Amino acid sequence: MISIDNVTVGYGAAGFITAVDGVSFTIGSNEIIGIAGESGSGKSTLMRAVYGDFSTGLRIKSGTVTGRFTDAATGKTIEKPSSLFRDLWWDQISYIPQGSMSVLNPLMKIEKQVVDGLPRRERGGGRRELRARIAKFLAGFGLEENVLDAYPHQLSGGMRQRVLVAIAAFVNPRLILADEPTTALDVVVQKKILLMMVEIQRRLQNTLVLVSHDLGVHYQITDRLVIMYKGQIVEAGRTADIFANPQHDYTRNLIASLPRLHGQRAVDRVGAGA
Amino acid sequence: MHLLRFIAGRLVVYALVIVFALTVLFFVPRLGPTDPVEAMLAKVASQGAYMDPAQVDKLRQSLIDTFGLGGSLWEQYGAFVNRIVFSADFGPSLSMYPTPVMELIWNALPWTFGLLLSSTLIAWILGNFVGLLSGWRPNSNSSRVMEGIAICLYPIPYYILALVLSILFSYVWKIFPLTTTIRGAPWSWELVSSIVWNSFLPAMSIVIVVFGWWVISVKAQTSALKEEEFARYARLKGLSDGRILTAYILPNALLPQITFLALQIGLMFNGSLITEILFDYPGLGLLIYTAVLQGDFNLLMGTISLSVIAVATATMIIDLIYPLLDPRIRHR
Amino acid sequence: MRSFFTHAPFRLYLGLLLLAVCIVVGGILPWLAPGDPLVWYSAPRNQNPSGAYWLGTTSLGQDVFWLLTYALRNSIILGLIVAGLSTVIGVFLGLAAGYAGGWLDRVLSFFMDALLCIPTLPILILMAALFGGQLALPIVGLLLVVFNWPYPARQVRAVALTMREREFINVAWFSGESSSRILIRHIFPYIAGWSAANFINTVLVGISTESALAVIGLSSAQQATLGTMIYWAINYQALLGGKYVWIGSPVVAIVLLFIGLFLVSSGLSMQSAAKRMSV
Ligand SMILES: Nc1ncnc2c1ncn2[C@@H]1O[C@H](COP(=O)(O)OP(=O)(O)OP(=O)(O)O)[C@@H](O)[C@H]1O
Ligand SMILES: [Mg+2]
Numbered sequence: 039m040i041s042i043d044n045v046t047v048g049y050g051a052a053g054f055i056t057a058v059d060g061v062s063f064t065i066g067s068n069e070i071i072g073i074a075g076e077s078g079s080g081k082s083t084l085m086r087a088v089y090g091d092f093s094t095g096l097r098i099k100s101g102t103v104t105g106r107f108t109d110a111a112t113g114k115t116i117e118k119p120s121s122l123f124r125d126l127w128w129d130q131i132s133y134i135p136q137g138s139m140s141v142l143n144p145l146m147k148i149e150k151q152v153v154d155g156l157p158r159r160e161r162g163g164g165r166r167e168l169r170a171r172i173a174k175f176l177a178g179f180g181l182e183e184n185v186l187d188a189y190p191h192q193l194s195g196g197m198r199q200r201v202l203v204a205i206a207a208f209v210n211p212r213l214i215l216a217d218e219p220t221t222a223l224d225v226v227v228q229k230k231i232l233l234m235m236v237e238i239q240r241r242l243q244n245t246l247v248l249v250s251h252d253l254g255v256h257y258q259i260t261d262r263l264v265i266m267y268k269g270q271i272v273e274a275g276r277t278a279d280i281f282a283n284p285q286h287d288y289t290r291n292l293i294a295s296l297p298r299l300h301g302q303r304a305v306d307r308v309g310a311g312a
Numbered sequence: 313m314h315l316l317r318f319i320a321g322r323l324v325v326y327a328l329v330i331v332f333a334l335t336v337l338f339f340v341p342r343l344g345p346t347d348p349v350e351a352m353l354a355k356v357a358s359q360g361a362y363m364d365p366a367q368v369d370k371l372r373q374s375l376i377d378t379f380g381l382g383g384s385l386w387e388q389y390g391a392f393v394n395r396i397v398f399s400a401d402f403g404p405s406l407s408m409y410p411t412p413v414m415e416l417i418w419n420a421l422p423w424t425f426g427l428l429l430s431s432t433l434i435a436w437i438l439g440n441f442v443g444l445l446s447g448w449r450p451n452s453n454s455s456r457v458m459e460g461i462a463i464c465l466y467p468i469p470y471y472i473l474a475l476v477l478s479i480l481f482s483y484v485w486k487i488f489p490l491t492t493t494i495r496g497a498p499w500s501w502e503l504v505s506s507i508v509w510n511s512f513l514p515a516m517s518i519v520i521v522v523f524g525w526w527v528i529s530v531k532a533q534t535s536a537l538k539e540e541e542f543a544r545y546a547r548l549k550g551l552s553d554g555r556i557l558t559a560y561i562l563p564n565a566l567l568p569q570i571t572f573l574a575l576q577i578g579l580m581f582n583g584s585l586i587t588e589i590l591f592d593y594p595g596l597g598l599l600i601y602t603a604v605l606q607g608d609f610n611l612l613m614g615t616i617s618l619s620v621i622a623v624a625t626a627t628m629i630i631d632l633i634y635p636l637l638d639p640r641i642r643h644r
Numbered sequence: 645m646r647s648f649f650t651h652a653p654f655r656l657y658l659g660l661l662l663l664a665v666c667i668v669v670g671g672i673l674p675w676l677a678p679g680d681p682l683v684w685y686s687a688p689r690n691q692n693p694s695g696a697y698w699l700g701t702t703s704l705g706q707d708v709f710w711l712l713t714y715a716l717r718n719s720i721i722l723g724l725i726v727a728g729l730s731t732v733i734g735v736f737l738g739l740a741a742g743y744a745g746g747w748l749d750r751v752l753s754f755f756m757d758a759l760l761c762i763p764t765l766p767i768l769i770l771m772a773a774l775f776g777g778q779l780a781l782p783i784v785g786l787l788l789v790v791f792n793w794p795y796p797a798r799q800v801r802a803v804a805l806t807m808r809e810r811e812f813i814n815v816a817w818f819s820g821e822s823s824s825r826i827l828i829r830h831i832f833p834y835i836a837g838w839s840a841a842n843f844i845n846t847v848l849v850g851i852s853t854e855s856a857l858a859v860i861g862l863s864s865a866q867q868a869t870l871g872t873m874i875y876w877a878i879n880y881q882a883l884l885g886g887k888y889v890w891i892g893s894p895v896v897a898i899v900l901l902f903i904g905l906f907l908v909s910s911g912l913s914m915q916s917a918a919k920r921m922s923v
Pocket of ligand 2: 081082083136217
């Protein structure tokens with residue numbers, strides 16, 4: 039679906055500060071890809087480059103990010119670099135930005151913010167029917183219908199984050215890029231949202247790219263995992279393989295620093311065996 | 313519930329502000345180094361009219377009544393507040409005897425109101441439009457030129473601009489009338505066009521200055537707002553520039569403008585007074601000026617009290633509206 | 645040319661340049677005047693601009709150029725005094741309100757709100773009309789101070805309120821610095837940039853309001869200000885006589901002075917905003 043070929047991405051108009059350095063990997067269809075790495079390792083930068091958001095002063099210095107999508111109406115294949123993705127936004131691709139606090143328009147009710155930007159194919163039915171569908175969809179994220187009539191400031195940080203996840207998923211796109219969608223949530227809600235996202239992905243058979251520095255999250259839901267370190271990919275492969283047999287020192291340290299995870303896995307195994 | 317409490321609180325403050333304003337008005341004639349009654353009598357005497365002492369005494373007594381200077385200070389204050397707040401009665405005009413002051417004010421108010429309202433509205437709409445567009449591309453040449461022009465216009469007081477406009481378009485090029493003369497039957501086309509024609513220059517002097525202000529402030533707001541996360545998110549949703557500007561940036565830019573308006577109403581009113589006088593425009597400003605020139609103290613107290621109360625009321629209403637429009641305050 | 649007007653320092657420099665011109669004309673030139681330009685018939689009447697009379701003369705035989713220097717001087721002095729007193733009083737009372745809180749804050753805040761609701765000019769007109777048809781400049785100045793101190797006070801109060809919560813103030817307080825030292829060393833530098841911008845703004849408002857009063861002939865007739873010059877010109881039919889230089893020179897002076905003041909004040913506040921962001 040997306041092939042990332044040896045891209046170097048950075049910031050700055052005059053100078054150039056490298057944030058992602060010579061990265062290659064592909065995003066296939068019908069899979070959940072995890073991206074992990076420490077703060078500042080370039081995860082968000084890579085996401086922006088893939089989404090084609092060059093508004094922050096971001097520049098691709100070398101390499102290419104190419105997308106291949108199928109136009110739903112004509113059935114033709116669209117192939118283009120991410121710099122030309124704009125007309126695919128909120129149609130083929132949607133995005134969950136990092137940090138939920140001020141992403142929503144403070145003067146617009148949630149319902150309108152869900153509807154705003156929705157592609158025509160998802161707007162079917164009247165206003166009331168659409169609202170009912172949205173309400174039902176939000177319920178899956180543990181949000182009640184009155185959230186639709188709320189303004190962002192009336193929601194807690196976690197609720198806002200769930201709303202953002204729901205807004206992006208309700209588009210039914212082929213690809214969802216989620217940049218730390220569950221960081222502000224407590225463990226119980228986090229798990230619920232993640233399962234919801236998995237369920238949606240399995241149902242739609244689309245692709246989810248999930249950025250998180252929490253390896254536990256990746257362990258729970260991703261099919262493939264990419265580990266970034268200082269702007270480079272140090273390890274990539276099937277999630278289960280990486281956890282079973284980490285190759286890189288950094289990955290090993292990461293996994294080792296999560297004793298709880300090991301404990302959980304052991305419990306799981308016991309449970310499965312019994 | 314807290315909204316009701318909020319409104320009640322504001323109303324109490326408003327009542328206190330009005331009382332304060334009335335108190336100021338009450339004490340002004342008592343503050344100065346000279347006794348206004350004697351000053352007035354001296355003025356009448358200096359105008360050459362001979363009066364015998366009995367006449368002078370009579371005039372003095374009526375002036376004392378006008379100013380409410382009889383009785384103890386408390387009695388005076390009570391009578392003063394009673395007259396303004398509860399009976400809205402300022403007595404007859406001395407220069408246009410016996411027309412009641414209130415009638416003159418009612419005749420003048422629509423003019424001032426119409427002039428201020430229409431010109432600030434036009435300026436506000438134009439200013440927001442231009443400010444929004446130039447804030448969207450703050451570094452483009454046209455946006456810089458626009459801001460340069462606005463910066464040169466905004467600091468000029470209305471009356472100076474009014475003077476410049478009247479020098480240019482009434483004296484040098486005799487396009488617009490020097491003074492306001494309205495003619496035509498009520499509600500006729502001739503009347504309307506004559507009003508528009510005569511109000512054009514005074515209105516322009518206000519429109520241009522206020523326009524300059526909105527361009528400057530809306531541009532600054534827009535260029536800041538479009539970098540806000542919610543505006544960037546709207547862009548990432550693939551929304552068009554037009555949609556982002558009208559549904560995301562404009563509402564967020566409009567809201568703080570209300571507070572600004574509350575602070576500016578007094579200044580705008582000040583400016584329009586002088587503009588009216590310079591153009592002989594039949595509003596409250598001209599009425600005040602007439603009162604000053606004719607030494608018509610009933611009219612003076614009436615017009616001034618009313619303008620002070622009107623401006624205070626307008627300020628308070630806007631102050632009250634703001635939280636009702638901001639959902640962050642409305643739904644807390 | 646690219647950074648024209650939006651770049652803070654450039655705006656500031658252009659404004660300072662305009663102000664410098666005004667200050668030279670109004671601050672230094674009056675000393676060089678050949679005589680009191682206010683005196684009638686000290687020059688031939690109704691002269692057009694010439695080598696001897698740069699801006700011509702009035703129909704009362706006054707040299708417009710020297711009259712302008714005097715008017716500019718008086719207007720600037722008035723503006724400076726009004727702004728100085730308003731700023732000092734405003735900053736002091738604003739700090740007191742924000743820092744002390746409680747009933748003092750409530751009372752002071754009420755007066756700030758109330759005074760901001762009351763339009764200045766009608767009150768000034770009323771006083772002028774009541775006291776002999778004209779107000780002396782010191783009284784005009786005093787009244788302007790009364791109506792202008794709430795602007796800085798409100799702003800400073802808001803800053804002081806947030807300051808009370810700030811970390812470094814608490815640190816200073818716990819390390820035993822006295823309140824007044826905290827005010828001077830920590831809070832004042834913070835509000836200084838904004839206060840400077842506000843000061844300039846008040847100069848503008850002061851001069852503007854006095855001129856408004858003067859244009860309709862209610863300010864002092866003993867002293868020339870920019871507004872009274874305009875009033876005299878209108879009153880002696882400069883316009884009907886086509887003597888545009890006479891009435892035009894104070895108008896142009898006001899426009900240049902105000903644009904200069906505005907450029908400096910907005911340049912200053914832009915700069916202090918930039919400084920605050922970079923801290
Ligand atoms: N808008 C920007 N302008 C300039 N540099 C930036 C910008 N955004 C990020 N950077 C730099 O790029 C590098 C990578 O940042 P990035 O946001 O991609 O990290 P991240 O892996 O997402 O970190 P986190 O887990 O904290 O979100 C950092 O060194 C950061 O300082
Ligand atoms: Mg990130």
